[in-house]
Amino acid sequence: MDPVKITDYVGTGVIGVSWLMIALPLLGAAILLVLGRITNKWGHLLGVAMSLASFVVAVLGFVELLGLSEDARRQAVHLYEFIPGMVDMGLLIDPLSLSFALLITGVGSLIHIYSIGYMSHDPDRRRFFAYLNLFVAAMLLLVLSDNYVGLFIGWEGVGLASYLLIGFWQFKPSAAVAAKKAFIVNRVGDFGLLVGMFIIWTSFGTLAFGDLQGKVGEASSGTLTAIGLLLLLGACGKSAQLPLQSWLLDAMEGPTPVSALIHAATMVTAGVYLVVRSGAFFEASSTASLVVTIVGVATLLAGAIIGCAKDDIKKGLAGSTMSQIGYMMLGAGLGPAGYAFAIAHLIAHGFFKADMFLGAGSVMHAMNDEVDMRKYGGLRKLMPITFATFMVGYLAIIGFPFLSGFYTKDGIMETAMEHGQWMGWLAVLGAGITGFYMSRMIFMTFFGEKRWDKDAHPHESPSVMTVPLILLSLGSIGLGYYLISDNRFMKFLAPAVGLPERLPEFHLFSTTTVGLSSLALVALGAGFAWYKYGKSEVPVLAPRGSFLTVFARRDLYGDALNESLFMRPGQWLTRIAVFFDNRGVDGLVNGLAAAIGGTSGRMRRLQTGFARTYALSILFGAALLAGALLLVGNI
Amino acid sequence: MTTQYLILSGLIFAIGALGVLIRRNAIVVFMCVELMLNACNLAFVTFARQNGNLEGQIIAFFVMVVAAAEVVVGLAIIVTIFRTRRSASVDDANLLKY
């Protein structure tokens, strides 16, 4: 089944005012930023209220959408003419965009609430909430826009919010550098997205999703592959996929709620959204979709390997995020059969990864902002709620039976196996590594001996932080089953992305090769982690480690590669340009100036100050003139 | 006759110019300028007669007026300079240079 035709919304329901979803958090950000310190006292409450209000609008819109017949579930809400003759700004309300909107506003609201507690000691809490609201607004614009221009504006908006929030503690040089790094790496992806949009415009004459529907076949396959690859480049930049993955680990310099919201649950999944939303291009070009799956597989393995070696709990989770988005990317590259699993995994991941990040934040909050897991240990008794919720997230991500990740990730792996044995097996291998590194994290943090610093006094976090944790962990438990069972989510998404020819069968506990082997590998990884970090002593100082450990610890030499491939040549190029500018351009200008200056310096000696010398030159001039006149007159 | 007058005028003009160039005493320089102006007047008057109209004489008349004004101001300047520098040499006033 193909996606449903997009129709203009004519009703009078909530969908008509769905722009409120974007406008409310934007208003909140504007109020907090413009009024400034006046709002310090209640700024965080306003931020939470705006986010919650946005969530309410999303839920009401969702309810209204469910009430519509299946072939009317793609509604375009026209807002205004943005660029006359080119872009009409409007919102596209369909199952895909509303799924994202619900995730963003729902998880976003929980993280807003959590931040009240987490940032309570920060003097700039109001600014933090302004940025969070700005992020929510931009992200909603990204997913709700009915054309690529609006999507791009939101895309840049979340990039800006991400930059501001990574560098929120800009007094730390590492944070400032990380923010810049994220910004610059994202520029590379944005370049791809922009050029992709240019090609779409020149090929189809429109950038609106509705107008593009059914038109994709008109372009040549080369054009479609180019569009697909360029959009993928954009997606890689935003979603930290290879080869633009390097910024995500450094982005953990931001406050933990930011890592949870932006760099785990929502913004980094924008790339997956882009690929799914542009599915028509990828379905039309097998090359492009193959590249998407290759990128997905490569990233899911790279992220998992990096996650194995990190002692910084947030960086470990960041590696895990990379890896999980790799799974989603893989699913998104598999066509309609994979879309539903990719998005379902995305939503489930949004819950359990946010849960774990916030759990990590809770731990850090308790441990004086210590992030080194080697200095944790034995926290499960002191922080029972955090431990329990973190455990739920952990079990969900490794694919423990019946929890969220079990269904969604298995779906992706099964679909991948159908498309190609190699990617299926690599995805299963990735699942096994996930089992290892996540278990390692659990054992190092919550089990074993206390390896705390002397002045650490761990305690459970306040309820304003634990309640969101509990809600998120509830989502991590049941959401996967709810979405996958009876292909519920696939059918729900069908109007937006289409249905595969053959619906996958749903098993409560699948006994296929993939399911069993992945479970076995996960168990193996977890057992190995228990042997290394649970049973034996964890050294407080990181051992040097083998070649592989160093390789993973250094992010697979991604930074070194970037440095030698781009930064150094760039520096040389700059130096050459500077040299050329100094010697060539400036040399010409300065030389000319020096020549004129020198000549003038000599010429000015003619100005002796003696009136008689001047008079002599006047008389000479008069004589010459008289002679000239005489000559001319005689001729 | 016209030619003779004009040659006389040219001679006196050239002598005046020469004086301006070689004399250092500002007052004498001024006198030489007057000499040049008078030579011009002679040429004007000569041409007035040659061409049979009064324009030349009128211009000569105006030249005299201007010369008188010029002498008044010029000599005042010389007196002022002399008062501060104790010198009437045009070569001494050479500060306005490179």
Added chain:
Amino acid sequence: MGEQVTFWVLAVVSVAAALGVVFSRKAVYSALMLGGVMLCLSVLYAAQDAPFLAAVQIIVYTGAVMMLFLFVLMLVGVDSSDSFVETLKGQRFWAAIAGIGFASLIILAVGNVVFGNAKGLAAATGQGGYIRSLAGQIFTRHVFAFEVTSALLITAALGAMVLAHRERLTAKATQKDLSRARFQGDQPSPLPGPGTYARSNAIDMPALLPDGSVSEKSVNRYIARYDVEHGHLPADPKLAEAIKHSVEVEEESK
């Protein structure tokens, strides 16, 4: 024929006088030579049907301008004679080249032109006579230029005043200041004038004081020296003694 004679005489004189202006060492001689040139030229104007200009030339130039020149010369120092050593390198040589070249070019130019007979001013001054025609021209056709000259003259007069004006730096001495200065000096009383109580009214005779003694202070020292050097001493031994003594005192003080 008469004009030819006049011309040649005056041409020779005026060129010589012009050269005199340039080559006199003393500025006063230059000024006198200039006056001569102007007088010659005024006669030449008169010879060329320009009697009004001839008169103006004498009145304005030889009368006013020359007097101004002489006045300033007196102010600046009449007795200094200028050095003829050229200080600017090559100035004199190049000035000669330029001057002679210019003169030759003018002579060449004028000599090449063939003038017809002079038309004379008879036609131009036919109606109402010479002065009336001139006045008519000045006050009708050239009235604007004429008015502008008036502005020029006023400006020149004001400019000369401003330039010659010297700012008073100290308060003007009052009569009180002057008398105090006199009584604090060595000579409270005014100096005796020559010839007071004198038996002779000649300026070189010393004055007699009321007690009959001779006042040496009344003797003009230049005249006294002249008298001593030339033996023009008065017969009265008392007066002769006073004159001699004043000269001696002066020489001692030197």
